[in-house]
Amino acid sequence: MPKEIKNNILQKPFSRRALLKGGALGLASLALPVGNADASVWEAFLQKHFKEMNDDELQSVIKRMEKEYAEKYNVNFNIKSTKPLPGTLFGYGLDVSRCIGCRRCVYACVKENNQSMEPQIHWITVLRFKKGEKWVSSLEEAEVYYAPPEVPEEGHFYMPVQCQQCENPPCVKVCPTQATWKERDGIVVVDYNWCIGCRYCMAACPYGARHFNWGQPNRAKQEYNTETHYLGNRPRYKGVVEKCTFCIQRTRENPGRYPACVEICPVGARKFGNLLDPDSEIRYCIENKRVFRLKEDLNTSPKFYYFFAT
Amino acid sequence: MAKLLQLIKNFLVTLKFITKGSRWYYGWLAFLLFLITSGILSYIKQIDQGMILTNMRDQVSWGLYISNFTFLVGVAAAAVLLVIPAYLYNFKPIKEIVLFGEMLAITAIIMCLLFIVADLGRPERAWHILPIIGAMHFPDSLLAWDVVVLNGYLIINSIVVFYVLYRLSIGKDYKMSVIWPIVVISIPWAISIHTVTAFLYNGLSARPFWNASILAPRFIASALCSGPALMLIIFQIVRKASSIEIADTAIFKIAELIAYAMGINLFLFGAEVFKEFYSGSVHLAPMEYLYFGLHGHSSLVIWMWLALIFNITAFILFLRPKTRENFFTLNLACALIITGVYIEKGMGLIIPGFIPSVLGEIYEYGPSGIEKSITVGIWAAGALVFTLFLKFALPVYTGQLRFKTLGSHSEE
Numbered sequence: 001m002p003k004e005i006k007n008n009i010l011q012k013p014f015s016r017r018a019l020l021k022g023g024a025l026g027l028a029s030l031a032l033p034v035g036n037a038d039a040s041v042w043e044a045f046l047q048k049h050f051k052e053m054n055d056d057e058l059q060s061v062i063k064r065m066e067k068e069y070a071e072k073y074n075v076n077f078n079i080k081s082t083k084p085l086p087g088t089l090f091g092y093g094l095d096v097s098r099c100i101g102c103r104r105c106v107y108a109c110v111k112e113n114n115q116s117m118e119p120q121i122h123w124i125t126v127l128r129f130k131k132g133e134k135w136v137s138s139l140e141e142a143e144v145y146y147a148p149p150e151v152p153e154e155g156h157f158y159m160p161v162q163c164q165q166c167e168n169p170p171c172v173k174v175c176p177t178q179a180t181w182k183e184r185d186g187i188v189v190v191d192y193n194w195c196i197g198c199r200y201c202m203a204a205c206p207y208g209a210r211h212f213n214w215g216q217p218n219r220a221k222q223e224y225n226t227e228t229h230y231l232g233n234r235p236r237y238k239g240v241v242e243k244c245t246f247c248i249q250r251t252r253e254n255p256g257r258y259p260a261c262v263e264i265c266p267v268g269a270r271k272f273g274n275l276l277d278p279d280s281e282i283r284y285c286i287e288n289k290r291v292f293r294l295k296e297d298l299n300t301s302p303k304f305y306y307f308f309a310t
Numbered sequence: 311m312a313k314l315l316q317l318i319k320n321f322l323v324t325l326k327f328i329t330k331g332s333r334w335y336y337g338w339l340a341f342l343l344f345l346i347t348s349g350i351l352s353y354i355k356q357i358d359q360g361m362i363l364t365n366m367r368d369q370v371s372w373g374l375y376i377s378n379f380t381f382l383v384g385v386a387a388a389a390v391l392l393v394i395p396a397y398l399y400n401f402k403p404i405k406e407i408v409l410f411g412e413m414l415a416i417t418a419i420i421m422c423l424l425f426i427v428a429d430l431g432r433p434e435r436a437w438h439i440l441p442i443i444g445a446m447h448f449p450d451s452l453l454a455w456d457v458v459v460l461n462g463y464l465i466i467n468s469i470v471v472f473y474v475l476y477r478l479s480i481g482k483d484y485k486m487s488v489i490w491p492i493v494v495i496s497i498p499w500a501i502s503i504h505t506v507t508a509f510l511y512n513g514l515s516a517r518p519f520w521n522a523s524i525l526a527p528r529f530i531a532s533a534l535c536s537g538p539a540l541m542l543i544i545f546q547i548v549r550k551a552s553s554i555e556i557a558d559t560a561i562f563k564i565a566e567l568i569a570y571a572m573g574i575n576l577f578l579f580g581a582e583v584f585k586e587f588y589s590g591s592v593h594l595a596p597m598e599y600l601y602f603g604l605h606g607h608s609s610l611v612i613w614m615w616l617a618l619i620f621n622i623t624a625f626i627l628f629l630r631p632k633t634r635e636n637f638f639t640l641n642l643a644c645a646l647i648i649t650g651v652y653i654e655k656g657m658g659l660i661i662p663g664f665i666p667s668v669l670g671e672i673y674e675y676g677p678s679g680i681e682k683s684i685t686v687g688i689w690a691a692g693a694l695v696f697t698l699f700l701k702f703a704l705p706v707y708t709g710q711l712r713f714k715t716l717g718s719h720s721e722e
Contacts, residue, residue, distance in 0.1 A: 045434065049445050119362060125669055138592040139670030161669060170516060176453035177438040178445040194445070196438055197361075197431020200453050202371040206516035208669040212371060212431065215362035238360040239431025298515045 040064055049178065050191040050230070062230065069235055073221055081230045082252040084185035090246050091186075091303045092259075093271035093285045094160060097310045101126055101151045101158030105261035105270065109162075112247060112260035113233040114225055116217030123244040124162040124261060125208060131155050136292070162261075163188065163209035163244035164294060164302030171201035171210060180241070186275075186303055187246050189231035195240040202241065206295050207302075210243050246272070275303065285309075320479075320713045327711055328701045338697065342690045349687010352680045353428060361431055363680040369673035370664040374681045375429040377656035378688070379422050381536070383507045384529065384655060386418035386463065388537020390500035391567055397493045403560035409474055409707075410548065411541055412467045413699045415500075418537075419464040421692040428684050452510040459503045466496050471703075479706045479713045504529050517663045519596035522585075528578045529655070534571035535624075536651035538564050539644040544696075546641070552704045562635050565643075569628035572647065576625060596662035599672075607672050610661060613653050620650035 047061060062079045069077045106124045115121040127142035129135045135142070142159075152158070169188050172180050179194040180201060202210045216238045228234040229249035236242050247259035251272070257263070262270040273280035282305070285291065289307040331339075356363050366373045392411035395401040427433050438444040439457055448454040470492050477484040508526035515521050542564055549556045586597045598604050600614045627633040627643035634640055666672050677685070705711035 049438075052445075127669060134592075139668075140592065140595060140666055142670040144669065144671055170514065174451050174453065174514070176447050176451040176457070177435075178447045179438070194435070194438055195432065196435045198426075198429070198453065199371045199431070200451070200510075202368065203511075203663065204514050204516055206668050208368070208667060211368050213360070214364075214367065215360040237432075241431075 040068065044068075044193070047193050049194050051178075051181070058230075065234070073224055073235065075221060075224055075226055077224070077226045077228055077234065079228050079230055079234050080249060082248075084183050084187075085252060085254060085256075087274075087276055088185045089275045089303070090165065090251060091273060091275035091282045091286075091305065092165070092246065093282050093291075093305045093307055095269040095271070095309045096157065096159055096306050097308045098267045098269035099126075099158045099160060100267055100269075101128055101146070101153070101156070102266065104264045104266060105160060108260040108264035109244070111223070112225055112250075113245075114219070114228070114235055115211075115242070116213060116215075116236070117219040117223075119215045119218075121211045121213070121217070121242070123209070123211065123242075124160050126158055126160045128153075128156050128158050131157060135159070136294070137297075159306070161207055161209070161294065162304070163246075164207050164300065164304040165244075165246060167301040167303060168299060170204040170206065170298075170300060174200045174204040176200065183231075185252070187231075187248055187251075188243065189245055189248065190241055190243060191231070192234070192236050192240045192242065197239040197241065199241065206298050206300060210241050212241050213238050316714065323711070323713065324702055327705060328698050331701065335701075339694070342694045342697070345690035346687050346694065349684050349690065352683035352687065356428075356680055356684065357433070363678060365675055365678040365681065367673060367675075369667040369671050370661060370675040372429070372660050372664070373675055374657070374677040374685055375425045377660045378685055379425040379429070380507060380659060381652050381656045382418045382422045382425065383460070383504055384533030384651070385537040385540060386415045386422065386460075387500045387504040387530070387533045388541070389415035389467070390497055391534050391538045391564065391571075392541070393493060393497060393500070395563065395567075397489070398497075401560075401563070403557035404563065407545060407556055407560060409471060409703065410544065410700075412471050413696065413703065414537070414541060414544065415467045416464060416471060417692050417696045417699065419460055419467070420695055421688055422460060423464075424688045424691060425685075428688065452506060452513055455506045456503075456510055459499065459506045463496075463499055463503050466492060466499055470496070475703055475706050479711060480715050481709075481712050501530060504533050511659070511663060514663075516668055518593035519662045520659075522582065524578055524582050528575060528582070531571050531575035531578060532651045532655050535568050535575060535621075535647050536655070538568050538571075539624075539647045542568075542644050543641065546637075548700065548704070553708050554704060558635075561640075562631075565628050565634040565640055568647065569625060569634070572621060572625040572628065576621065595666050599665050600658060600662050604666065605672060607665070607674050609674050609676060610657065614658055617650045617653035617658060620646040621654070624650060 043061075043064060048057065050058075053061065058081055062081065066077055066079055069075075069079075103124075103126050106122050106126060109115075109123050110117070110121075113123065115123065125144060127135075127139065127144060128146045129142060133141050146153075146156075165182075165186055165188055167182075167186070169182055172182055172188060176198060177194060177196055179196070180188060180190045182188050197212070199212055202212060213236055217236050224235070225233060227249060229245075229252070232245040232248035247257075247261075250257035251259060258272055259270075262272045271281050271285055273282035275282060275286075277283065285307055286305055289309055291305045291307040293302045293305060364373060389408075389411040392404055392408045396405040396408035427436065430436060439446055439454065441448065446454050446457070448458070470489060473488060474484045505526050508529040511517070511520035512522070512525045542561055545556050545561060548554055583597070586594050595604060599607065600610055602608070603611050624643040624647035627639050628647075634643070661675055664673075664675070702711075
């Protein structure tokens, strides 16, 4: 081997390697702490899929999370993991003829479900339509950012849209990591610790129901609702998708509570109940009112029924 | 032990070959490294503060990264346009250069994977998509399919390229019996990577612009334009920069094939335009947004018309023997077709899927500085990978670089 090349081999690769090694370590340290750092970071990194964990594992994960949240937000969270109640399939009714477009549901939802306020995430979008114009099958003329001094406005009507909890949810089908699925009580949930943030579900959802944490979720510490569910309103992370869960932390209790949006609605336009219970209010609405579901042509089969009571 | 030593020695020889070059070579590497570094810095910022630094939002949830990803899957798939004449029809002039097409495919796939990672909100959890250790949603999710076909394609092409280069580097010819089965798999596989990527969008009934059966055929047709055009330019550079002879006949043949591919692409485009505009249903909105603007929003209009003009001009230039066999007009046509397809298959495909949004909102997207910087960084990384590939492969090809093997006394 010529001398010149030998020198090259002896010197250059060394400095190159040192550089590469340094770079790799530097990058790794950005993502994960090495060595003596807090072991819980590794635990979080290696955490299993929600459905893969047994009860003990889940409890220890919840304990770790409660500790993390307490350190981060200075308040104590209670994270439940209540399972679906047997014999329940939740359904929702929305009376379009009653809705006055006040958006109280939007804000009650944010208050209850710990969404980020800066950047702002709303799970409910209230659409405003001019009477006589296209709606239902073409939402192109819908107005999202209306801000009148008073509602309802002359010549307008409103249609709130949120997760329709489809029986045949396209978002679940497309998720490459099974980070989102439909529970036995019909609620579509997300494991915020398993979602990789690819946003394929957002492209697949026909209702704009899925929202991404584009930045670090933020809200004032005293504004957190500390009664939470693992699959629902516990604080979220940057870079994951979230959505309406029919207030899983309320509706799965026994006795259950109504979702926050149902509870707050000043005109009683929102109905909620068990589709499997023939005596439920929601069943009454479906059987006696003129109901329709949004984008029926896509066969997503929503459990969210719009109806006209008057 | 001796074998290992030999391996290390050969590795060092390789290292020497790719780290030595002219002033131009170092300048080029420095330029690429500068762009890569600035891309990495931007990416660190994006990881730190979140994807809020991009201009994507809930309404338009995919943007520049996924646009580039889609375009590059096409570039990768296009290697098949060289593989078919080379191995199936034994067209000698192309057979001699097919390796470069395969190296371009490897590079393009690496870039695809980088663009996907850049687009993830939680890249450190990317392993969740793998089978066994993760929870791969196969066969339901087309993204899971894409992981399989893209990585498979990467492996297939890597095997071919490394096998051929290895054989050449020890001074032996490669055995067709080894290559043949891999080549036979690689042809449908190339088509599959682009079909699956098209299906990724195609399968979403929520997005009428993508939910059209013409999407996958159009993907393939346009891929067979941009990828080979990129190769034509690379071949000419290779020919200039090394002693490798690339026959004009090979170049003109590829140019002719591009003309047919673009002809089909334009026909399929016409079919799409007819269906949308003649029937004029509410699903026309995205198309209207692209070519005429919607409710006063028209940021893509100029680009789409430019792309159309570029593609038609390039089609004519490639179709006429006189212009495709003149290197000035040939290169012009290549540049036009690459740009045209980049616009049409990139932003022109991804963004109208989201405009108007599923709830009828129009959010006009344009990439942020961070997105552009990361995108340029990934392109520079691709250029770097391909440059190093060439730097190693060219001397092997010309016989300047030969490895010593145990028991052999081949010269260096």
